[in-house]
Amino acid sequence: MPVLIAHTISEATEILAENPDATILNGGTDLMVEVNFNHRHPSSVLLLRNVPQLREWSIDSSQQTITIGAGVPYAAMETGAIAAAVPALAQAARTVGSPQIRAAGTMGGNLGTCSPAGDTLPVLSALEATIHLSSQDGERTVPFGEFMVGPKKNSRLQHEIITAVTLPVTGNRQGYSKVGVRNAMVISVASACFAIVDDTPRLAMGSVGPTILRAVKAEKFLAEATKDLDNISDEIAREFGEIASTEARPIDDHRSTAQYRAHAIKVLASRLAVRGTAS
Template identity: 55%
Template sequence: MTVAVPLSLIEAFDELARTPDARLIQGGTDLMVEINFNHVKPVDVIALRRIKELRTWQVNSNNTITIGSGVPYQEMEVGQLKELLPALAEAARTVGSPQIRAAGTLGGNLGTCSPAGDGLPVLFALDAIVHLQSLKSSRDLSIHEFMLGVKRNARHTNEIITGVTVPVLDGWQGYAKVGVRNAMVISVASACLAVDKKNNSVRIALGAVGPTIIRCRDAESWLVQQLDLTSATSIDTTIAQEFGRRVALESKPIDDHRSTAEYRRHAVGVLAQRLITRAYTS
C-alpha cells in the first residue's frame, strides 16, 4: 500500500488525479477497521490529516458555521462550537472513546455514510450543506441529497468533502442515542431535535432506523400546531407522548444483529418524547 501525505488541498487533488482509485483517509477510525478486517485492500491511500485547510472551522457573517471535514470530534465538544451547536457537541461526546474522538471527524462520518453515524442526524436536523471539491470544480449539496442509502453518498470519486455549513439556530437543541451499553457503542437508535424559533419550526432527525437518516416532517408539522415554540416554557406530557408516537411511525427500522425493528421503533419514540420534554422544561 502506498500512502501519500499531501500538505494542501491542491497537492491532494494532484495526487487524486494521479491515482484516481486511491482511498482517502482522515482520522482512519473507519477505514483502518475495514483494512484490518480485509474488507478493503486499497493500493493507494491519500492521507488528509496534515491538510490544515480541512482542520479549521469558522463562524460566518450570515449566522452559519462552516466546519472543515478534518476537524476532530473532540473540538466540537468544547468552547464556541459547543455553545453554538449544542446538539453537535452532544453527538460528538457519544462517539467512541476519547482516542476515537481525537481522530474521528465529520468528514469521515459523511464519507462512510452509515445510518448509525452519530454526526449525521445532527446534520439532517440542521439542514446542513456539504461542500465537495475537485481539482476543477466545487459544489454544495444539501445533506438530504448527499446521503443516498446505507453507506452510499453522492460524492464523485475525484472529489474531497471539504466541510459542512450549518445554521446557528435560536432555540433548544439536543441529541440522544440508545446502544447496547452506555459508552463506546454504535447507535441502535438515535435522534436529534432542534427548535428554530425564528422560523417557528422544530426539526427532528432519526439515526439507525432506516437506510438513510430520517426527518420526521409529519411529526414536526403536527407539533408546531400544538405548541407556540417561541413562548412555551413547558409541554404537556400527553403532547410529548403523542409527538413520540408520531415520530416512531415515521421510522423505518429493520431487524439486524444489533437490535429488532420493534425495539428500535419504540426507542426512537421514547427518545423524541424525552428530547422535546428537555426542550420545554423551564
C-alpha cells in the first residue's frame, strides 16, 4: 500500500522507520504541486493528516510559550487564541496562498519544504522558535536557526517527522509584512517579521536570501539606538531599515529584482519598527 496512513505519532515514526523512502504528506499543498507538475514521483507516501495529536496546540502560561502541532492548518492560526498569542504568526498565516490553501496547508509543511519564501518562517526565525522532531530513536528539538540550513533544505533526518513548533508568547510588539504584486494569493517577493523579545528587537527577513535571514546588525543598532522600543523615532526606524537592507542577500529572478527586494526590506523593516506605536 503506497499511501501509509498513520493515526498516532508513534505509528508514524514506526512506518517511517520501515519505509525510509516514504514521502511525508500532510496538507499536500506543496507536495502535490510537485507531483502534478511531474517534478516528483513518490513511490510511497506517509500521511500525517489523520494524526489528531499533530493538530493540537497548547499554551504554557508558566513558561509563556505556545506549542503548535505541525498539522495545524494555517487557517486555524489566523484568528482566535493562536492569533492572540502570536499576532505576527497570524498575520503571516493569513498571507499564505488562498483560503483553500490555508485550510489544507500546515506549519509542518512550511517547515518541511523550507522555502526561503515560506510565509511563516520569518516569524519562527524572529521569535527563535523551537522545532520538535520525533523518530523511533526518540524526540529532539532544534532551534529554527539551526533547522533551516539552505533553500529547501533543513536538518530533519530522513527518519524523523516534524511534530510541533514552540514559540514564546511575548506580547503584541511584533508584526509581519509581506510584499507581493497582487493583493491576495501571491508568493512573497520580500517579507519581514519584527518582534521585541525580552526587550530585544529582532528582525527576520524572507525571500531575500537562501534561508530566512536575521538582520543582526540592524537589531544591534536598534538596541543601542534607543532604550524606548515603544517609541522609535522615524529617523532611527529609517536607519534600522537601511542597515537591514544591507544584510539582505537577494537575487534577481522572474518574480522581482535584487535591487527591489533590498529596497522593500528597508521599507518593511522601518515601517514594522514603528507599527503599532504612537509615532
